[in-house]
Amino acid sequence: MMKKYVPFILVLLSLHGLTSAQERSWKKGVLIHTGISIPFSNYASKTMENYYSGYFANPGANLGTDLLWYGKIFGLGASLGYANQTFAREAFRSEYDRILNGEGETTVSAGIYQSLKGTAGLILKTPEFYNTEIMFTAQAGMALIVHPEITVENSFWGTLNTINTDSDWQPMSMMEVIVKYRMTEKIGISLIYNSNYAKPYFTDDTGFYNGFNVPVRFRNVNIGILINF
Amino acid sequence: MRRIRIPILFLVVMLIKMSCNQPRLNFDRGFVPLIPENFADVNSAYDDYNSDLIMYWSSSVFTLTFSSNRMSQGNHFDIISFDCITESKLTNGEFSIMAGEVQTNLVDAVNSPANELGPYFTFDAAYYNFLYGFDHEILDDPERRFFFTSDETGNLDIYYTYFSTDGGILPEGNVAPLSSVNTDADEGYFTLHKGVNDDRENVYFTSNRDGDFDIFRATGEPAKLIDQSIDVEVLKIDILSSDADDKCPYIKNSMMVFTSDRGGGFGGFDLYYSTFVGSKWSEPVNFGARINTEYDEYRPIIVETDSSAFFNDFMIFSSNRPGGMGGYDLYYAGLKPGGY
Numbered sequence: 043m044m045k046k047y048v049p050f051i052l053v054l055l056s057l058h059g060l061t062s063a064q065e066r067s068w069k070k071g072v073l074i075h076t077g078i079s080i081p082f083s084n085y086a087s088k089t090m091e092n093y094y095s096g097y098f099a100n101p102g103a104n105l106g107t108d109l110l111w112y113g114k115i116f117g118l119g120a121s122l123g124y125a126n127q128t129f130a131r132e133a134f135r136s137e138y139d140r141i142l143n144g145e146g147e148t149t150v151s152a153g154i155y156q157s158l159k160g161t162a163g164l165i166l167k168t169p170e171f172y173n174t175e176i177m178f179t180a181q182a183g184m185a186l187i188v189h190p191e192i193t194v195e196n197s198f199w200g201t202l203n204t205i206n207t208d209s210d211w212q213p214m215s216m217m218e219v220i221v222k223y224r225m226t227e228k229i230g231i232s233l234i235y236n237s238n239y240a241k242p243y244f245t246d247d248t249g250f251y252n253g254f255n256v257p258v259r260f261r262n263v264n265i266g267i268l269i270n271f
Numbered sequence: 272m273r274r275i276r277i278p279i280l281f282l283v284v285m286l287i288k289m290s291c292n293q294p295r296l297n298f299d300r301g302f303v304p305l306i307p308e309n310f311a312d313v314n315s316a317y318d319d320y321n322s323d324l325i326m327y328w329s330s331s332v333f334t335l336t337f338s339s340n341r342m343s344q345g346n347h348f349d350i351i352s353f354d355c356i357t358e359s360k361l362t363n364g365e366f367s368i369m370a371g372e373v374q375t376n377l378v379d380a381v382n383s384p385a386n387e388l389g390p391y392f393t394f395d396a397a398y399y400n401f402l403y404g405f406d407h408e409i410l411d412d413p414e415r416r417f418f419f420t421s422d423e424t425g426n427l428d429i430y431y432t433y434f435s436t437d438g439g440i441l442p443e444g445n446v447a448p449l450s451s452v453n454t455d456a457d458e459g460y461f462t463l464h465k466g467v468n469d470d471r472e473n474v475y476f477t478s479n480r481d482g483d484f485d486i487f488r489a490t491g492e493p494a495k496l497i498d499q500s501i502d503v504e505v506l507k508i509d510i511l512s513s514d515a516d517d518k519c520p521y522i523k524n525s526m527m528v529f530t531s532d533r534g535g536g537f538g539g540f541d542l543y544y545s546t547f548v549g550s551k552w553s554e555p556v557n558f559g560a561r562i563n564t565e566y567d568e569y570r571p572i573i574v575e576t577d578s579s580a581f582f583n584d585f586m587i588f589s590s591n592r593p594g595g596m597g598g599y600d601l602y603y604a605g606l607k608p609g610g611y
Contacts, residue, residue: 090297090362090363090364091363092362092363093294093360093362093363094292094294094362095294095295095297095362095363097295137297138297141363141364142364143304143305143306145305194297198607198608199302199582199583199608200582200608201299202297202298202299202582203296203297203298203299204299205295241292243293244295246295246296248299249295249296249299249361250296250299250361250580251293251296253293254293254294254295254296255292255293255294255295256295257292
């Protein structure tokens, strides 16, 4: 009867040991970081050849702040971030030219994809070595994602496509790696890499289905400053 | 069991929700490419030409009827029918038409050991609504007639029969010649010009009664259909007729398309169009190298699409150009938005 509780007890004991060890060194910090936002997968694809055509997202910029509360091995983190990805207008126009066999002159106007996210989750980290710590975080939360306005006009065919700006709140998940180098007891510099996923739904008043999903996938590569309290 | 049913149901709903992925459409409406495409689903190694169709629900579904000599292994032409569905992919712009042959009682009633050509339906909008079924107001339209051309008597004459679409395309009454228009010469390729004269029915056809084939207009008696009129006024339309053969007129709204081997074309029979402005037809214009080739292009028809679903209408015609399945094949090609 007791046998089946043995692994559970062992895990509890080891966790207790770890947290006890951490009690002496829990830290709180704010990480402020900025860098480039790189779309990937179908979100970045620049073809209309398939039924699930690409979404023509190009790299953009991002700005984020992480609240960290961490010990030697474990921690908790919360993140607030803004990211944008530009729209690959030239590639988009070129696909229309290919499909229309160059009939007429096509002009594309489009804004940018934007997202504002708030996530929270767990941190697993290495003990400090050479003033350096590596943190792995898995977070989930919500994001407000904005789809840009898109208009495609062709001198021969007329208005081919019109999508108005729309926004949607959707769950977002994030995986993050933070490499932190401690310069002083309070200040450190960091290299941050995170990967973000969401699937918002937007309306398209002139489209056949009146709406669509966008598989938003982007990675941020940032540098930042960590301030410990 | 009940305790695990709800979590399982929740997981299934979440999985379905996550797997739902409505793509973003790159086109608000579909379009039919302007380059002619072989209508492979309906063509055979024999001659396939002279089509017309009945369009159903939102212009996506239609019954195509055309002449083919496939059943007699090339000996004579009979009229056959195919049910067709148009598909326009709004993400990548692809347009296709899928088709499957169907038996119709109407076709069985008109076919003979002679050649049956130039089918023409005077009725082309049996609107089908998924919520309310067929629009019976339209189905009760008494003007549902099927005209065709046959050489059963030794020369080409125009024939007709009434039909219904209640449970298929069914003949109503006997097949009869259009005696008020037929002569000892060849007459064929009947087409109706709707809405020009509300009191008298205007039709166009081709005939070689003056030597070569020209395009004629016949006007019925007041308040009578053309097949009910005895005293019919027939007039050659000079602006549409040339010294060469001008055949197969087909009218949709204010646009007539026809075939001609007149000079100045690309070789053989070419397709031309003319528009009805005011009270007369404009000078015919060649469709150009996009449609016409040095080979024969024949019997064009205009397919009017639902403008809320398509940017342009399209045309079905036949051609014996190389690259087909053998003999004359049917092709479809988009028209310029707003017509030519």
